[in-house]
Amino acid sequence: MKSPKKISILACALLLILALACIKKTQKPNPELTTINLLRGELLLCGDGQFGELKFSLSCNYETRATFDLAIALLHSFQYNEAEKAFVKVIDSDPNCPMAYWGVAMSIYHAAWFPPSKKDLIKGSKVLSIAKKLAMDDKQKDYINAIDVFYTDWENIDHKTRAKRFETKMEAMYLKYPDDIEAAIFYALALYSTRDRVGKDYVNERKAGEILEYLFVSNPNHPGIAHYIIHNYDNPVLAHKALETARRYARIAPSSAHAQHMPSHIFTRLGIWEESIDANLLSTESARCYAEAAALTGSYFEELHGIDYLVYAYLQKGDNTSAEQQYNFIKNRKEFHPMTISASIYPIVAVPSRLALENKNWKRAASMKLQEINLKWEQFPWQEAIHHFAVALGSANTEDFNTAKQSIEVLKKLHKKLIDQNDHTKSIQIKQVEIQIKTSQAWLDLRKNNDTKALSLMKEAVEIEKTTSKHPITPGDVLPAIELLGDMLLELNKPEEALAAYEENLKVRPNRFNGIYGAALAAQKTNNLEKTLLYFNQLIEISKDSNSDRPEIKEAKAFLNQVT
Incomplete structure (x- = not known):
């Protein structure tokens, strides 16, 4: 027979469940939601569904808390679509929960990646307009207002300014709520999103890293802390500070393809090729699992991204066979998911260019053709430039001077196109294409016996490279300018x-x-x-x-x- 105490606890639990069920039944969906294309459906979680440990106490109904925390964990590992679906599950269960709308807006912001599309900005604005009408406490209001400043007046205010507004709001929250771990983490993410994308002083990265390292001591299984430490330290100056974190992150969130991949950013910076290969073999496998579960019609960008890192690492070990095997996986692909994300398109040109240039196979480089894809290459000037850079170097070194000159002219047009886009998030790309132009011209001049001009141009390219950060998409330039300077000097x-x-x-x-x-x-x-x-x-x-x-x-x- 059960003790009276146990009976009392069971009775209270039953009453609580019944009460929550009644609350859920009486809550009606907001009719405004029907005008927004929110992502819904079963969550596609490969593996055992482990995405780390966290507790975010600002979810609304108690019964939605586990789903809300999972959504936050997915958000921290950049599983943006699944994060949005999880937040929408919370909305459907508790349409008066303001933080669920906040989560949707955060899921389509992509703070560390590319700017949201016009479609996403409209969607985020609509979602937040609903949230702002709901009853909420002061902290929830602060969270809503913080992300709202990013979406406010997006038609007239540039992305850089709005991202800085979000950073300022999150800094205020970080100071106002010193015990709120998530406020500190999202402030660190905001610092990363507004970092100097070209320079190498790493002011924001150092500040964010200090905050995150402090939090990591008492939150060793938090996916966001580990993930953002790696991003902020993904550079030659700070990479050594993230090695231990890199080795832990994949174990924290083993079900995330991105979490499996991210350690390789640090391994690549430090030249630890075997661990980079191991990480990306797991990542690409996980990405294929997700793509199959989601029934994606195109190649999932996480797989392509991992393959680029795999090829880079194999080439640094002199393993052409394994590098070519990875290229064989992607060389005939034409559709990608998402179709417009630059991370999907970058490997399509970077991988074949690496295979030719790293081996100094100038004939192969000179004869390369742009891979046929179901998109217009004009949409991707930075990526297309990599191809023409490879062709220019190959042609110059095989003394096909006309083709080299033509490729350099194409590079100049692509460089101008990037400048004309007036997008601060592409500042690194602009610098990299400038380096490619000078490098290509330098080797063309060298082959034409204009040694003095060639060396001068090559040194100019190196000086630009020294002050330009690596883009987070790439494991490294297809050939570093300073390495090519060494070749020329030899x-x-x-x-x-x-x-x-x-x-x-x-x-x-x-x-x-x-x-x-x-x-x-x-x-x-x-x-x-x-x-x-x-x-x-x-x-x-x-x-x-x-x-x-x-x-x-x-x-x-x-x-x-x-x-x-």
Whole structure:
């Protein structure tokens, strides 16, 4: 027989369930919602549905709290569609819950990514207009007002200004509610979204990282904290501070393709190729699982993004076979999901360009054709520029000067197109295309025996590169300008200057195959046996498990056998 105490607890629990059911039945959907194309349906969660641990106490009905917290976790791992669907489940259950509308608006903001489309901005504005009419406490009102300033008057105010408004509001919340973990986390995310996208002082990234590192100590399984530490430290200066976090994040949210991938940003910055490969093999598998569950008609961008990182890592190990296998997965794809996201299109041009240029296969680069896709390449000037850069370098080095000149002219037109878009979020792209133009022209001049002009242009490209941050989409430029400067200096019989360039490159991009090989050659030509041995040994070490047929490795082994 049950004790009276237990009977009392069961009775209270039953009454609570009945009361909540009555509340739910009496709540009617807001008719305004029928005019908004909200995402609905079953949540598509691969694996065991683990997205980390958090508790956000501002959800409304108690019965919706687990769904609301899952929505927040999905939001923090950039599972934006599933996050919106989860928030809409809360709305459908509790249409008077203002924070659920806030969640929808946050899910279509994409603070760390590309700006929302016009369609999304209209949707976010409508959602928030409903939320602002609901009864709410002061903290809920502050959350609503914070994201509302991003959507307010979006027709007339640029994205950069509105993003800064959101950051300012979140800073005020961070100071007003010092015990609110989520306010601090979303403030850190806002800092990242308004960072200097070109410069290398990393002011916002350092500030956000300090906040997040402090929170991580007492919240070791929070997906947003780990994720945003990685994003803020995804640069050569700060990457070492995120290595431990990178190794933990995939375990925190194992069901997220993005969480499986994100550690590789740090592994790439630090030249840890095996761990980058392992992370992206898991990520691409998870992405395929999601794409299958969602019945997507196009290639899911998380898979394509992971493949780009895989190819980059394999190439740094000299493993052309594995890199080519990854390219085979994507070289005939024509449709993507989402269709307009630049992360989907970038690998389509970056991967074949890497395969040609990293191997100095100039004939392959010169003969490359733009992959046929069910979109107009004119929509993607930055991505298209990568293709023409590869063709220009290949053509210059095979002395097809007319094709090289034509490709450079196309690069100039694409550069102007990017400038004319007047979009601050594309500032890195503009700089990168400028680097490509100068680099291509430099090698064309070198092949035409205009050595002085060639070297001057190459150095100009390097100076721009030194002050330009890496774009978060890419594991790295298809070829760094400073590495190409080292190559040019070697050809011009300036091995000491070449060695300095290669070594400077390796400080920023450690364990790059071509950087190490170039440094070994330059050291050999300066009769620096110690450094020659150092770099040739490094080349053999990073490629030891790759069964590589790269001639550079054979050369390294031959030299070492000769001197030892």
